[in-house]
Amino acid sequence: MLKINNLHAKIADGREILKGIDLAVAAGEVHAIMGPNGSGKSTLAGILAGRPGYEVTAGSVSYEGRDLLARSPDERAREGVFLAFQYPVEIPGVNNMYFLRAALNAVRRHRGESELDAGQFLKAVRAKLKELEIGDDLLQRGVNVGFSGGEKKRNEIFQMAMLEPKLALLDETDSGLDIDALRLVANGINKLRSPSRAMVLITHYQRLLDYVEPDRIHVLSQGKIVMSGDKSLAAELEKHGYAMLGDAA
Amino acid sequence: MTSPDDRAESDGIETVRAFANEGYKYGFVTDIESDSAPPGLNEETVRFISAKKQEPQWLLKWRLEAFRHWQTMESPEWAKLQIAPIDYQAASYYSAPKQGPKSLDEVDPELLKTYEKLGIPLSERAALAGVAVDAVFDSVSVATTFKAKLAELGIIFCSFGEAVREHPDLVKKYLGTVVPQGDNFFAALNSAVFSDGSFAYVPPGVRCPMELSTYFRINAAKSGQFERTLLICDKGSYVSYLEGCTAPQRDENQLHAAVVELIALEDGEIKYSTVQNWYPGDAEGRGGIYNFVTKRGACRGARAKISWTQVETGSAITWKYPSCLLEGDDSVGAFYSVAITNNRQQADTGTKMIHLGRNTSSTIISKGISAGRGQNTYRGLVRVQPKAQNARNYTQCDSLLIGDRCGAHTVPYIEVRNPSARVEHEATTSKISDDQMFYCQQRGLSKEDALSLIVNGFCREVLKELPMEFAVEAQKLLAVSLEGSVG
Numbered sequence: 046m047l048k049i050n051n052l053h054a055k056i057a058d059g060r061e062i063l064k065g066i067d068l069a070v071a072a073g074e075v076h077a078i079m080g081p082n083g084s085g086k087s088t089l090a091g092i093l094a095g096r097p098g099y100e101v102t103a104g105s106v107s108y109e110g111r112d113l114l115a116r117s118p119d120e121r122a123r124e125g126v127f128l129a130f131q132y133p134v135e136i137p138g139v140n141n142m143y144f145l146r147a148a149l150n151a152v153r154r155h156r157g158e159s160e161l162d163a164g165q166f167l168k169a170v171r172a173k174l175k176e177l178e179i180g181d182d183l184l185q186r187g188v189n190v191g192f193s194g195g196e197k198k199r200n201e202i203f204q205m206a207m208l209e210p211k212l213a214l215l216d217e218t219d220s221g222l223d224i225d226a227l228r229l230v231a232n233g234i235n236k237l238r239s240p241s242r243a244m245v246l247i248t249h250y251q252r253l254l255d256y257v258e259p260d261r262i263h264v265l266s267q268g269k270i271v272m273s274g275d276k277s278l279a280a281e282l283e284k285h286g287y288a289m290l291g292d293a294a
Numbered sequence: 295m296t297s298p299d300d301r302a303e304s305d306g307i308e309t310v311r312a313f314a315n316e317g318y319k320y321g322f323v324t325d326i327e328s329d330s331a332p333p334g335l336n337e338e339t340v341r342f343i344s345a346k347k348q349e350p351q352w353l354l355k356w357r358l359e360a361f362r363h364w365q366t367m368e369s370p371e372w373a374k375l376q377i378a379p380i381d382y383q384a385a386s387y388y389s390a391p392k393q394g395p396k397s398l399d400e401v402d403p404e405l406l407k408t409y410e411k412l413g414i415p416l417s418e419r420a421a422l423a424g425v426a427v428d429a430v431f432d433s434v435s436v437a438t439t440f441k442a443k444l445a446e447l448g449i450i451f452c453s454f455g456e457a458v459r460e461h462p463d464l465v466k467k468y469l470g471t472v473v474p475q476g477d478n479f480f481a482a483l484n485s486a487v488f489s490d491g492s493f494a495y496v497p498p499g500v501r502c503p504m505e506l507s508t509y510f511r512i513n514a515a516k517s518g519q520f521e522r523t524l525l526i527c528d529k530g531s532y533v534s535y536l537e538g539c540t541a542p543q544r545d546e547n548q549l550h551a552a553v554v555e556l557i558a559l560e561d562g563e564i565k566y567s568t569v570q571n572w573y574p575g576d577a578e579g580r581g582g583i584y585n586f587v588t589k590r591g592a593c594r595g596a597r598a599k600i601s602w603t604q605v606e607t608g609s610a611i612t613w614k615y616p617s618c619l620l621e622g623d624d625s626v627g628a629f630y631s632v633a634i635t636n637n638r639q640q641a642d643t644g645t646k647m648i649h650l651g652r653n654t655s656s657t658i659i660s661k662g663i664s665a666g667r668g669q670n671t672y673r674g675l676v677r678v679q680p681k682a683q684n685a686r687n688y689t690q691c692d693s694l695l696i697g698d699r700c701g702a703h704t705v706p707y708i709e710v711r712n713p714s715a716r717v718e719h720e721a722t723t724s725k726i727s728d729d730q731m732f733y734c735q736q737r738g739l740s741k742e743d744a745l746s747l748i749v750n751g752f753c754r755e756v757l758k759e760l761p762m763e764f765a766v767e768a769q770k771l772l773a774v775s776l777e778g779s780v781g
Contacts, residue, residue: 094736097728119735119744127736134733138751147747148737155738187751204737 046072046243047093047113047212052104054092062088064268065104072211073240077254077279078247080265081287086247087131089265090216094128095121108212122148123155127210129201131217136188141200142170144188145207152208173206177233195226202233213237213244219253231256251283266290333386337361340486343388347455347490350462360475360485367479373613373642374671374703377584380549387487387520440504449533450495451506454522457493464495468526472555472592472619480551480586480613484520488553491522496531496562505761507536521552527562529595534565536764550609551586560595560622565603567760569768571775572608577637577666582610589616593625593651601628602645603759605768607775610639615673617646620654620682627656630756632768634775635668635700644674644705649682649715658689661753663772664700665779671703678715685712691721694752696745696779746773 052066062085070076080086092099093106095118106113113121136144149169150160161169174181183192183200192200198218205213215234219227234257238244246259254262254276262279264272264287271290272278282289340361344354369380444451450461457465475485496502527533537554550572558564566589575582585608591600602616618627629645647656662670670693678685693702704721726748734744750757750769757765 096732096736117735117741118732119738119740122736122738130733130736134727134729136730136733136748136751138754139747144734144737144747147743148734148739151738151740151743208737 046070046109047245048107050105050107052089052092052106053102054088054099055102056088056100057098061102062099062268063092066265066268066270068263068270070212070243070245072243074260075238075244075246075257076261076263077259078245078263078265078270079249079251079279079282082249084265085268086249086265087216090128090214090245090247093214094118094126119151122208123152125209125211127205127208127213129198129205129213129215129218131220133189133192133197133201135190135192137190139188141186141188142166142184145170145204148204149207169207173203177203177206177236179203179229179233194221195223195229198222198226198230199233202230202237206233206237211242213242214247215244216247217249218246219248219250227253228256251279254279264290334383335385335387335487339387343487343489346388347458349458352466353458356470356475357486357488360482361487363476364479364482364486367476367482369479370613373673374669374705375611375613375640375642377611380584382483385549388489443503447500447503448497449500449502450493452493454488454491454493454524457524461493461495464526465493465524468524468555468557470555472557472590473553473588478588481553481588484522484551484553484588488520488522491524491552493524494533494535495526496528496533498529498531498559500528500531502531502533505534505536519550521550523552523554525554525556525564525566527556527558527564527598529559530561532563534761535567536761537566537568538570548581549584549586552588554587554589554616556589556591556600558591558593558595558598558600558625561597562595563599564591565601566591566616567764568602568604568606569764569771570604570606570608570612571771574608574637574639575610582639583608584611585609585614586611587614587616589614590619590646591617591627592619593622593627593654595622595625596651597624597626598622599626599628601626601630601759603630603756604632604643605756605760605771606631606633606641606643607771609641612639612641612643614641614643615645617648617675618656619648619650620656620685621650622654623651624653625651626654628759629656629658629660629674630759631660632663632753632756632772633661633670633672634663634772635665635670636775636779637666637668639666640669642671642673644672646675647677647687649676649678649685649687652681652683653685654682655686656688658687658691659755660689660691661756662691662693662702662704663696663749663752663776664693664702665696665776667699669701669703671705673705673707675707675709676717676719677707677709678712678717680711682712683714685715685717687715687717689717689719690755691719692752693721693723694749695723695725696776742773742777745776745779749773749776 047070049066049068052063054063055061066089078086088099092101101114146166153160179199183196189197189200218230222230231253246253258276262274262276263270337358340357344357473481476482494506525535556564556566572583572585593600600618604616606612616629620627627647631643633641633643635641644660645658658674660672662672664670672691676687676689691704695702702723706719708717710717730748731744734747735741739747749772757768760768
């Protein structure tokens with residue numbers, strides 16, 4: 046589903062952040078990308094979703110066999126790429142439900158499906174909340190306005206569930222969560238695992254992986270993937286810390 | 295030396311003077327053949343207009359007082375507006391309706407595109423574009439039914455001219471009592487040469503069952519550049535009044551100076567909503583309307599309420615401060631405003647809340663949005679007079695910037711002369727962040743939809759004050775007004 050070849054990218058001040066990333070994620074797989082702070086994890090997620098401020102200097106990314114980088118952020122989203130933000134953005138005065146319906150209908154239109162009216166949408170929302178076992182307390186508030194860290198992350202997972210992406214990128218979705226919120230978020234992710242969906246979890250800590258079992262783990266350091274392995278790699282990292290990367294880092 | 299042209303013109307004025315004097319002698323003039331006043335503004339022009347409109351002598355006298363006062367005044371310079379000097383002698387102050395385009399084919403395609411985006415029904419587009427068609431759409435029957443229903447309740451709603459003829463006592467009693475003739479330069483000009491406008495009176499205890507709207511008079515004579523509105527809510531009555539429409543309106547006259555006076559008696563309530571979308575000029579600001587408006591309401595009895603809600607998106611220049619005089623005890627004033635300036639537009643707008651009675655309260659919510667090279671100023675006065683025991687005011691001014699070439703300015707004046715007053719002022723300035731745009735786009739919304747969503751969220755507190763249908767139109771209008779403002 047996702048193929049990244051020799052991806053190099055720099056930020057506005059000219060610093061090269063990604064120095065040749067190669068990664069392939071197939072439908073149905075969950076990959077975790079771990080690594081120390083500043084290794085380029087969030088940059089990678091940002092570039093895949095089309096966040097402005099990065100320049101790709103070499104390499105390519107294909108999504109479902111087509112060039113991903115040539116498309117605008119909203120086109121990518123409508124094609125099924127979803128990014129759960131590390132820092133979800135507040136949009137004052139915009140009702141969370143209204144926002145989500147606008148987003149969902151934009152995606153549905155693109156897929157050639159009919160738009161949902163308010164009643165149909167509410168029904169879909171109720172069903173999804175039940176499935177994910179989360180409350181409806183966030184629905185009538187402004188988008189992320191005054192949400193706690195845990196509420197923001199829960200809202201991201203809920204949006205993901207409603208939009209049913211093919212490729213979900215979760216950027217540090219576990220950071221800043223207490224154990225209950227972490228369980229809730231992990232539960233949501235597990236429920237959304239599906240043979241037709243690829244997921245990339247970006248995380249600094251191993252603890253999310255106690256709840257979500259990835260198919261592959263990659264370690265990113267200084268803009269390169271320096272190590273890849275199965276889930277046992279996480280335990281090893283936990284034991285030795287990123288220092289074990291040694292020369293490879 | 296006098297050129298032949300000058301002579302011709304002065305002859306013209308002589309002719310007018312002759313007519314006007316004749317009219318003055320009899321109070322009424324029944325027929326004047328000439329349809330336009332020659333360019334220029336003097337007493338004769340004022341007499342000509344009054345005669346042309348067959349006005350009673352008291353009104354002519356009133357206009358002349360205003361004109362004499364205007365002559366002693368200077369155009370105000372205090373607003374944060376850059377305005378090329380206006381030659382008041384170059385304009386013609388009375389003319390028969392101009393011949394517009396003959397069909398929609400002759401209308402600027404850009405304008406037609408905008409109508410389409412706003413979802414204006416086909417049947418109304420021609421009227422809005424000023425196409426000269428006899429019956430542009432079938433509003434006559436609607437208006438008739440509407441009028442009959444109002445008449446049953448004793449509500450008067452008609453053109454200003456008709457009110458002068460049919461209800462002179464009411465007009466005489468209230469005209470100029472809120473905005474005196476010499477109130478300011480533009481109000482004085484309007485008082486001297488006002489063309490037409492609307493009049494409404496709601497009798498005691500009557501709740502007007504529908505939104506009164508200038509829309510219902512769209513087929514009536516065009517009100518012209520010097521519109522005058524007078525609205526009276528008698529004791530315990532209620533009315534909601536809508537002015538303007540979301541469709542961009544074109545006008546041959548660049549200078550507009552309207553006056554609106556509202557009077558709410560004891561327990562009366564007036565909600566006045568405006569959507570102003572006059573032609574803003576091209577991207578460089580050429581040819582846009584100059585809009586100098588004086589709007590003021592008086593809460594002239596205990597517990598009276600007046601609220602102004604405005605969505606200002608058009609005009610090259612907007613100079614406008616809808617205000618409330620809170621005279622009655624426990625009276626309430628409110629001002630909710632969204633003002634957008636894009637390209638080269640300039641807006642200096644706000645309100646005045648004058649607390650005179652005890653326990654009076656006022657609320658001001660102002661949302662200014664600047665894009666392109668637009669300049670947007672909030673200017674507001676909250677004044678608490680010595681007798682206004684326990685006055686309350688809450689003011690919130692938020693500015694939103696789009697891009698880095700526009701400007702937002704907030705100029706609050708607070709004058710408190712009673713120690714029991716409580717006055718709050720909050721102001722914020724924010725930019726639409728790249729993060730907000732990206733977040734929306736990442737959820738599948740196009741750039742345009744993302745911008746529209748964020749801006750509508752920013753304006754929500756004001757838009758919710760608008761009558762429902764108007765609010766939906768206004769939301770679309772905000773999006774259209776800001777088109778192309780994000781790269």
